[in-house]
Amino acid sequence: MRKVDDLxxxxxxxxxxxxxxxxxxxxxxxxxxxTPAWRDKVTLAAAGKExxxxxxxxxxxxxxxxxxxxxxxxxxxxxxxxFGDNLNDIAMLRKAGRSYAVANARAxxxxxxxxCMPVVQ
Numbered sequence: 001m002r003k004v005d006d007l008x009x010x011x012x013x014x015x016x017x018x019x020x021x022x023x024x025x026x027x028x029x030x031x032x033x034x035t036p037a038w039r040d041k042v043t044l045a046a047a048g049k050e051x052x053x054x055x056x057x058x059x060x061x062x063x064x065x066x067x068x069x070x071x072x073x074x075x076x077x078x079x080x081x082x083f084g085d086n087l088n089d090i091a092m093l094r095k096a097g098r099s100y101a102v103a104n105a106r107a108x109x110x111x112x113x114x115x116c117m118p119v120v121q
Contacts, residue, residue, distance in 0.1 A: 016059055020052040027052060045088035053088050062091035069095075083117075084109050
């Protein structure tokens with residue numbers, strides 16, 4: 001992992017993931033410029049209020065879950081359990097027979113999960 005000041009410096013190099021960071025409002029600040037410019041080239045997903053993750057379509061978490069299901073003696077979706085809290089987890093949650101949104105997950109993630117974890121006090 002490394003910080004890159006100019007994405008064009010990576011042209012021709014293999015990149016597995018790049019993320020944009022802002023300490024408070026990354027998703028909001030990416031919306032007018034970054035998101036429209038990249039949404040047709042990569043899979044974009046907010047990963048908390050601070051991060052916007054960008055991965056190749058074949059490099060997201062759901063692809064990893066499918067790979068594990070196939071490689072580990074054919075584990076079925078019903079035998080798979082996933083946990084998530086942010087937009088970058090939604091596709092992964094949909095690949096599992098048992099999927100949980102943590103208590104503080106975004107509303108979209110809670111809707112995608114089969115169950116929501118209760119708040120523990």
